[in-house]
Amino acid sequence: MNLIRSVVARPLTGFAARSGSLRAYAVDAATPAPKPKKSTFSRVGKFIWRLTYGSALVGIATVAYGIYDGRHPSEQPPPDPSKKTLVVLGSGWGSVSLLKKLDTENYNVVVISPRNFFLFTPLLPSCTTGTIEHRSIMEPLRHILRHKKTAVTFYEAECTKIDHVNRVLTVRDDSEVKGDIAETSVPFDYLVIGVGAQNSTFGIPGVQENACFLKEIADAQKIRTRIMDCIETATFKDQTEDEKKRLLHMVVVGGGPTGVEFAGELQDFFEEDLRKWVPEIATDFHVSLIEALPNVLPSFSKQLINYTEKTFKDEKIDVLTKTMVKKVTDKAIHAEVTSPDGTKSMVELPYGLLVWATGNAPRAVVRDLMTKIPDQAKARRGLEVNDYLVVNGTEGIWALGDCAATKYAPTAQVATQQGAYLARLFNTMAKTQALEEEIAHLEDLGHATGVVEDKKAIASEIESKAKVLRRSKRLMPFQYTHQGSLAYIGSDKAIADVTWGEGNNLTSSGQLTYLFWRSAYVSMVFSTRNKMLVIMDWLKVKMFGRDVSRE
Ligand code: FAD
Numbered sequence: 001m002n003l004i005r006s007v008v009a010r011p012l013t014g015f016a017a018r019s020g021s022l023r024a025y026a027v028d029a030a031t032p033a034p035k036p037k038k039s040t041f042s043r044v045g046k047f048i049w050r051l052t053y054g055s056a057l058v059g060i061a062t063v064a065y066g067i068y069d070g071r072h073p074s075e076q077p078p079p080d081p082s083k084k085t086l087v088v089l090g091s092g093w094g095s096v097s098l099l100k101k102l103d104t105e106n107y108n109v110v111v112i113s114p115r116n117f118f119l120f121t122p123l124l125p126s127c128t129t130g131t132i133e134h135r136s137i138m139e140p141l142r143h144i145l146r147h148k149k150t151a152v153t154f155y156e157a158e159c160t161k162i163d164h165v166n167r168v169l170t171v172r173d174d175s176e177v178k179g180d181i182a183e184t185s186v187p188f189d190y191l192v193i194g195v196g197a198q199n200s201t202f203g204i205p206g207v208q209e210n211a212c213f214l215k216e217i218a219d220a221q222k223i224r225t226r227i228m229d230c231i232e233t234a235t236f237k238d239q240t241e242d243e244k245k246r247l248l249h250m251v252v253v254g255g256g257p258t259g260v261e262f263a264g265e266l267q268d269f270f271e272e273d274l275r276k277w278v279p280e281i282a283t284d285f286h287v288s289l290i291e292a293l294p295n296v297l298p299s300f301s302k303q304l305i306n307y308t309e310k311t312f313k314d315e316k317i318d319v320l321t322k323t324m325v326k327k328v329t330d331k332a333i334h335a336e337v338t339s340p341d342g343t344k345s346m347v348e349l350p351y352g353l354l355v356w357a358t359g360n361a362p363r364a365v366v367r368d369l370m371t372k373i374p375d376q377a378k379a380r381r382g383l384e385v386n387d388y389l390v391v392n393g394t395e396g397i398w399a400l401g402d403c404a405a406t407k408y409a410p411t412a413q414v415a416t417q418q419g420a421y422l423a424r425l426f427n428t429m430a431k432t433q434a435l436e437e438e439i440a441h442l443e444d445l446g447h448a449t450g451v452v453e454d455k456k457a458i459a460s461e462i463e464s465k466a467k468v469l470r471r472s473k474r475l476m477p478f479q480y481t482h483q484g485s486l487a488y489i490g491s492d493k494a495i496a497d498v499t500w501g502e503g504n505n506l507t508s509s510g511q512l513t514y515l516f517w518r519s520a521y522v523s524m525v526f527s528t529r530n531k532m533l534v535i536m537d538w539l540k541v542k543m544f545g546r547d548v549s550r551e
């Protein structure tokens with residue numbers, strides 16, 4: 001061992017003795033060599049990798065927690081009937097937004113709606129062609145209510161009458177299964193009306209009987225069935241050419257966002273699936289969009305209107321503007337066309353499927369209430385409300401969303417913000433009431449005590465509570481913040497009018513905007529379960545295409 005050491009050591013010492021500069025090298029060799037400096041590139045790469053890895057872990061943990069939390073609601077104390085009864089009508093955007101943010105322990109909350117689920121309407125047009133399955137955009141209301149701190153009573157029923165003077169509602173169970181009681185009354189202290197709107201037909205003859213609408217799940221299912229029905233009948237043996245053309249003419253009336261999105265979805269269905277699986281309809285299948293105004297999407301910017309109309313032209317969707325439908329029969333649409341020189345003429349358009357999307361009209365229960373309140377005499381579009389969403393001419397009755405006539409468009413965005421505002425209002429009202437009771441109790445104590453120090457301490461506590469009370473009573477009126485509008489226009493393209501800050505606005509369109517549209521809507525879907533279902537539906541359609549069987 002020593003021999004080996006002396007053999008190795010000797011030449012090194014001799015080498016070092018010969019050259020002073022190399023001596024230094026010999027000394028360095030004995031100490032560990034410095035690590036080579038890492039390039040900025042590799043450090044950034046490592047950082048990105050760690051960030052991605054970390055984000056993926058956080059993402060998985062969040063999803064896992066979301067699933068666990070969704071399936072394991074905690075124990076709920078039952079509703080307390082001694083508290084003020086707050087009745088909420090409807091289970092749509094406005095009412096559900098209110099219910100999500102409401103502290104239910106402060107009230108005896110009762111929800112009444114003919115639908116025991118919340119419907120994510122922005123993806124409803126995708127259900128008409130099977131791009132999204134309808135259950136993926138339905139959120140069971142029971143899940144939402146079961147996660148509240150204190151239990152909420154739910155009745156699946158339709159409110160048919162609102163007696164605002166005696167503060168009582170008439171509600172009817174419309175389900176197919178009937179119990180002994182089909183109609184009853186529900187009293188209320190406070191009432192929030194969030195019943196949405198129904199489809200407007202402007203009383204045009206034949207629309208109600210012959211058209212399909214697009215507001216509810218059943219509407220989307222009916223359209224899906226009807227599309228396939230028209231196709232299978234058009235390909236029936238010995239069908240005449242004219243009849244085949246009529247059956248394969250799919251007409252959408254109303255160039256607002258509902259009509260445009262549906263027309264885009266339908267053309268996608270044809271191009272991506274129907275054309276392939278039913279080639280015999282390829283030359284005759286045809287989508288037309290009819291709009292009374294000079295252009296589609298009047299609420300969007302000019303640039304996006306032009307983009308949409310050009311995209312539709314490329315997709316071979318016929319856009320008939322300045323065309324107002326006047327009458328509908330079971331096989332044809334009669335419309336008045338205004339030509340560029342202002343002259344008007346009537347045209348007859350044979351159709352197989354007619355989807356009517358011309359906006360909203362008040363529901364019967366709302367119309368009935370409007371006629372009973374003198375302050376609502378001039379109301380047309382819905383219940384007129386003040387800046388705090390209180391129905392004009394009533395006390396303790398609020399209206400939100402599509403059933404309220406405000407200066408804002410009837411959108412989910414508006415309804416959601418109104419719901420959140422009313423939840424804050426009710427939470428504050430409860431806090432205020434509790435503070436008032438505490439102050440009254442302290443005042444009694446102050447009168448009862450004879451000790452001067454105690455009197456002083458009580459007075460100062462009353463003052464501090466009164467300060468909080470004054471602050472919470474200063475309620476601001478409802479203010480809407482517009483975040484922009486999005487719409488799908490077919491061929492994997494979308495348009496976006498995004499607004500932020502003080503009137504900053506950005507418009508964008510095309511396929512990247514479509515990715516934004518998808519991610520925005522997935523993030524807005526309430527539950528982890530439904531987010532996953534929607535994503536899986538999109539993947540399923542990408543991999544296997546849409547189902548062309550008739551339900
Ligand atoms: P709704 O969401 O319609 O809910 C009304 C609720 O009241 C329902 O639960 C209903 O069952 C219940 N109800 C009805 N009658 C009674 C009764 N008599 N008694 C008790 N309950 C009753 N807006 C956007 O901002 N972005 C979009 O992308 C968008 N896309 C849309 C796509 C389609 C196809 C449609 C039809 C609408 C879309 N909207 C969109 C508009 C949006 O859906 C509505 O503005 C929104 O639903 C209004 O919310 P709401 O709570 O007032 O009414």
Ligand code: NAD
Binds near residue numbers: 257298324325326359
């Ligand atoms: P809408 O009121 O926005 O549009 C209806 C269209 O139908 C109008 O352009 C009108 O001129 C036309 N029309 C009316 N009568 C006609 C007739 N007889 N013949 C031909 N055309 C006629 O209705 P909508 O598209 O159902 O939308 C309703 C509400 O929901 C709107 O506030 C809309 O903004 C909102 N919404 C938003 C989105 C989105 O943001 N992506 C999607 C759907 C609906």
